[in-house]
Amino acid sequence: MRRTFLCLLICFGFLRPLGPAQAAGISFSALDASYTFADQMIFTAATAGDAAITQATLFFHAGSQPPYSRPADPFTPSSAVSLTVTIDLKETRLIPFSTVSYWWEVIDQSGQTARSDTQTFLYVDNRFAWQDFTSGPARVHWYEGDSGFGGAAANIAVEAIPGIQQQISVEPPSPLDVYLYASLDDLRSAVELAGREWLGGQARPELGVVLVAIPPDDSARLQMRRDIPHELTHLMSFVATTPNYDVLPRWLDEGLATLNEGDPNSTQVLAVQNALARNQLIPLASLCGAFPADASAALLAYGQSRSLVQHVINEYGSAGIQALLAAYRDGATCDGGVERALSISLIELELKWRTALQANTSSPDTLTPAASATAGIWPWVLLSAVIALPLIVALVWRFPQKPDKMAR
Structure with missing residues (x-):
C-alpha cells in the first residue's frame, strides 16, 4: 500500500x-x-x-x-x-x-x-608542479626537494597528531593535506591571489589544509618539526571550535600551537623572563584579540601564551583545555569562556599564572637559556666538593706550614 x-x-x-x-x-x-x-x-x-x-x-x-x-x-x-x-x-x-x-x-x-x-x-595552486607523498592520513604536497623531503614531512605530521589530540580531542581532516611552499613569498602570494588577507604569517585554518613555507635545505627537518605541528594545531583548534573559531582567544590558539612545537623557543623564554623581572608582562586581556604588530612585543605575546597554556594544563589537565575549547565553540567571550571552563575569572587566571611563573623558576618555560644551561651543573659541583674535601684535609695535615711562614 x-x-x-x-x-x-x-x-x-x-x-x-x-x-x-x-x-x-x-x-x-x-x-x-x-x-x-x-x-x-x-x-x-x-x-x-x-x-x-x-x-x-x-x-x-x-x-x-x-x-x-x-x-x-x-x-x-x-x-x-x-x-x-x-x-x-x-x-x-x-x-x-x-x-x-x-x-x-x-x-x-x-x-x-x-x-x-x-x-x-x-x-589547488597549479602555478607549481606538485609532488605527492601519502603516509597514513597525511597527504603531503611539495614542488622543491626530493621524495625524502616529502616523506619526512608526512611522517612528522602523522607523529604530531596523537600529542595534539591529548589537548584537542578531535580528528583532523581526512585526508590531511599539507602543502610545503619553498619560500614565504610563494606562500604569501598564494594566499593573497586567492583573495585572503596576509596577516603576517597567521594561519588560515578555514582553508582546511596545512600551509607552511619550508625550503629543502639543511634546516628543513628542524623547521618541519616546529612548523607542521604548529599549523596542524591551528587546524584542529578550528575543527574543535567551529562555527565560532573567530571568538577563540588568540592566547589560547597560539599558546596551544606554540606548545606543540616541542622544545620552547629560547628567545621567547628570555623575553618572558625579562618582562617578568621588569614587571612588563602583557595583560592577559590584551592577548584575547590580535597580537601586537611590533616584533618584540609579538615575541613576548607568543612566549606568554605558551607559558599560560602550559600553566592551564598543569593545573587543570587536558580536560581544562577541552572545556575552554567547548566554551568558545559555543560562542563564549574571552572572559566568559574562562569562567565557564575553569570556574575563575580571566584576571584570577592571570594572577595564578604570574604567581606560578615567579615561583617555578626551574621550569624550562620560565628559565632563561643561561639558567637552563647551568641548572644541572650544581649537583655535580657539590658532589665533587664532598669527594675532594677529605683529600684536601689530608694534604694539609701531612704538610703543616712552618712557623716562620705562618708568621708571615
Whole structure:
C-alpha cells in the first residue's frame, strides 16, 4: 500500500525522484573544467536532446561556499550544442585547496529540464608542479626537494597528531593535506591571489589544509618539526571550535600551537623572563584579540601564551583545555569562556599564572637559556666538593706550614 501510494504521488507530480532531474531524451557528455590558479576557470560540456536546447546554466561551489550560477556563453539553439562558461577568479574568489563541485542544467524547446551528474575536482595552486607523498592520513604536497623531503614531512605530521589530540580531542581532516611552499613569498602570494588577507604569517585554518613555507635545505627537518605541528594545531583548534573559531582567544590558539612545537623557543623564554623581572608582562586581556604588530612585543605575546597554556594544563589537565575549547565553540567571550571552563575569572587566571611563573623558576618555560644551561651543573659541583674535601684535609695535615711562614 505504501509503495503504491508513493508511486501515485510521483506520477501526479507531487514528489520528484531523488538524484539528477534527467529529462527523457536529454544527455550530457564531455564535462570538463580547467583553470589557472586565481586567474580564470573554464567549464565545458556537450548536451543533446530530441528537441532543441535553448537554455543552459552552470552551478558550482568550492568547499562550504554557497553555489554560484552562471548562464552558458551564447549558443545557437540546436538538438546538440557545446556549452562553455568562463569564470574570472579575480572577481569570483573560490576557496583555495578545496573541492569544487559543479553541474549543468539545461532546458529544451519543449520546456523539459535536465541536470547533469555532479562533477568534482581539487582547486589547488597549479602555478607549481606538485609532488605527492601519502603516509597514513597525511597527504603531503611539495614542488622543491626530493621524495625524502616529502616523506619526512608526512611522517612528522602523522607523529604530531596523537600529542595534539591529548589537548584537542578531535580528528583532523581526512585526508590531511599539507602543502610545503619553498619560500614565504610563494606562500604569501598564494594566499593573497586567492583573495585572503596576509596577516603576517597567521594561519588560515578555514582553508582546511596545512600551509607552511619550508625550503629543502639543511634546516628543513628542524623547521618541519616546529612548523607542521604548529599549523596542524591551528587546524584542529578550528575543527574543535567551529562555527565560532573567530571568538577563540588568540592566547589560547597560539599558546596551544606554540606548545606543540616541542622544545620552547629560547628567545621567547628570555623575553618572558625579562618582562617578568621588569614587571612588563602583557595583560592577559590584551592577548584575547590580535597580537601586537611590533616584533618584540609579538615575541613576548607568543612566549606568554605558551607559558599560560602550559600553566592551564598543569593545573587543570587536558580536560581544562577541552572545556575552554567547548566554551568558545559555543560562542563564549574571552572572559566568559574562562569562567565557564575553569570556574575563575580571566584576571584570577592571570594572577595564578604570574604567581606560578615567579615561583617555578626551574621550569624550562620560565628559565632563561643561561639558567637552563647551568641548572644541572650544581649537583655535580657539590658532589665533587664532598669527594675532594677529605683529600684536601689530608694534604694539609701531612704538610703543616712552618712557623716562620705562618708568621708571615
